Amino acid sequence: MKILMVSIFAPHFFNWTEQLEDSGHEIYWLDVFDSGAEVDQISFVHQITGWRYRWNYPGRYFIKKNFTWLNRFLNIFNERKLQNILEKKIEEIKPDAVHSFVMYLGTAPILDVMKKHPNLKWIYSSWGSDLYYYRHLKDFHKDMQQTFPYIDYMFADCKRDHVIAQENGFKGEFLGVFPGGGGFDLQGLEPFMLDADKRDVLLIKGYQGKHGKSIEVLKAIEELQLKLKNYKIIIFGADKETKEHVESSKINEWPNLKCYGKIERNEVLRLMGRSRIYIGNSTSDGLPNTLLEAIVMGAFPIQSNPGGATAEIIKDGMNGMLIQNPTNSSEIKEILESILNGDADIDKGVKYNFEYLRTALDREKVKERVLEKYRIVEKNIN
Incomplete structure (x- = not known):
């Protein structure tokens, strides 16, 4: 044909x-x-x-x-x-x-x-x-x-x-x-993946732009500094608006926070393989590629749910968390805080994703x- x-x-x-x-x-x-x-x-x-x-x-x-x-x-x-x-x-x-x-x-x-x-x-x-x-x-x-x-x-x-x-x-x-x-080339990604007990990264997609709402995520973490002290907080793909927000806010002084602009896809996958939690937030999207990358790399996803698209694969509170209002930083703070408090079983959620979602993405x-x-x-x- x-x-x-x-x-x-x-x-x-x-x-x-x-x-x-x-x-x-x-x-x-x-x-x-x-x-x-x-x-x-x-x-x-x-x-x-x-x-x-x-x-x-x-x-x-x-x-x-x-x-x-x-x-x-x-x-x-x-x-x-x-x-x-x-x-x-x-x-x-x-x-x-x-x-x-x-x-x-x-x-x-x-x-x-x-x-x-x-x-x-x-x-x-x-x-x-x-x-x-x-x-x-x-x-x-x-x-x-x-x-x-x-x-x-x-x-x-x-x-x-x-x-x-x-x-x-x-x-x-x-x-x-x-x-x-x-x-995804699942076998080829194995070398990038750390065991759960060695993961210490909270990874945040830094896109603001037309649809992204990364700044709402950054506002949400501002009041969680003590609870995040054992995490390395990495913002990737940060655009100009996101970088300016970081530079003007108190999180810019956090010793465990780094902010990167656009990075190669392989580097994103490496970061996902080190991450315990991943957060992606936007007002409009389908099933984001970064969400799928988090799933195949073993990071527990917190993701916005425009039009119910994310809910097609994420069961809220089980194999990830859904952000229903991406413009509400208080909601995002509550979701992240509940995970840090142990209300969600991250390991169980990641295991589910590996058994039921990851293999289908081969x-x-x-x-x-x-x-x-x-x-x-x-x-x-x-």
């Missing part, structure tokens, strides 16, 4: 697509915003890049950075449209299916092209906040409602998004819930299920 992927340049997409290597399918990728770079991780894929600009004239980056109005004007003549390139590639490649990722970036924008090819199977994958957040924005919601009736198949990272899709016109076949970036098992779903699509091609 020839599959034309339409996606932004993103690690989630590369990890997902890597599952299709040696699958027998012929894979093409149209880079939605045209980063101009080919990706070694998916070297087996025919990568369509370098399509966006007619002329890469001298000084283009300088003008783009310093003269926004001029850049917009020049792009009227210099920038090719994604829809035109997609139409051209469909005619050239003659794919059996188009698989688009993320509604508002890679899916709704190609609706008019896909309408012209009603016999071409259309697969869609939702990630994170793709549907949950953007359905509240009028224009995006309208795009969603116009696009879903034409989609034949759907992958999601949580059941919640399938419900949202159905509420907005999706009548195709739901192919199931899968980690957005595929599974990369080869996930890959096998994913390829089975693509075979369903292949069988239904006219």
Whole structure:
């Protein structure tokens, strides 16, 4: 089967697509915003890049950075449209299916092209906040409602998004819930994992931004200094807002606290493997990849629950704790304090995650299920 992927340049997409290597399918990728770079991780894929600009004239980056109005004007003549390139590639490649990722970036924008090819199977994958957040924005919601009736198949990272899709016109076949970036190499992660009695890290995801609420977590720990004295508190992925909060608050003086900006994924996994407790907090997400990383690495998760997505795998108080109001630092403080007081059996929760969740996240098992779903699509091609 020839599959034309339409996606932004993103690690989630590369990890997902890597599952299709040696699958027998012929894979093409149209880079939605045209980063101009080919990706070694998916070297087996025919990568369509370098399509966006007619002329890469001298000084283009300088003008783009310093003269926004001029850049917009020049792009009227210099920038090719994604829809035109997609139409051209469909005619050239003659794919059996188009698989688009993320509604508002890679899916709704190609609706008019896909309408012209009603016999071409259309697969869609939702990630994170793709549907949950953007359905509240009028224009995006309208795009969603116009696009879903034409989609034949759907992958999601949580059941919640399938419900949202159905509420907005999706009548195709739901192919199931899968980690957005595929599974994990569990055997390869073993060297990064410490035994429970050697774990001393409280790990906090430091993203604030549009959806993140890391600052509420930091406010929650401010009054728990004595109870956290035996923990190494590590904040990772801290953005500017989070760093500024740390620097201006009393936790900045804590000798057992460190704050890091963006770090490599392998380093995140190493930190998870040292962590006793992990906290992730946001107002909008699917099943966060960092939550799954905490589960496979043996950290006890405290995670926000937008739209009930986290509750699909976390039983509150048993194999993790759910933050129901991510903007309420008092609630987060109470949850963490209850764990520090021993109200939740961390070891029992981690054991449950290992027995019932971790094994299902094995990369080869996930890959096998994913390829089975693509075979369903292949069988239904006219």
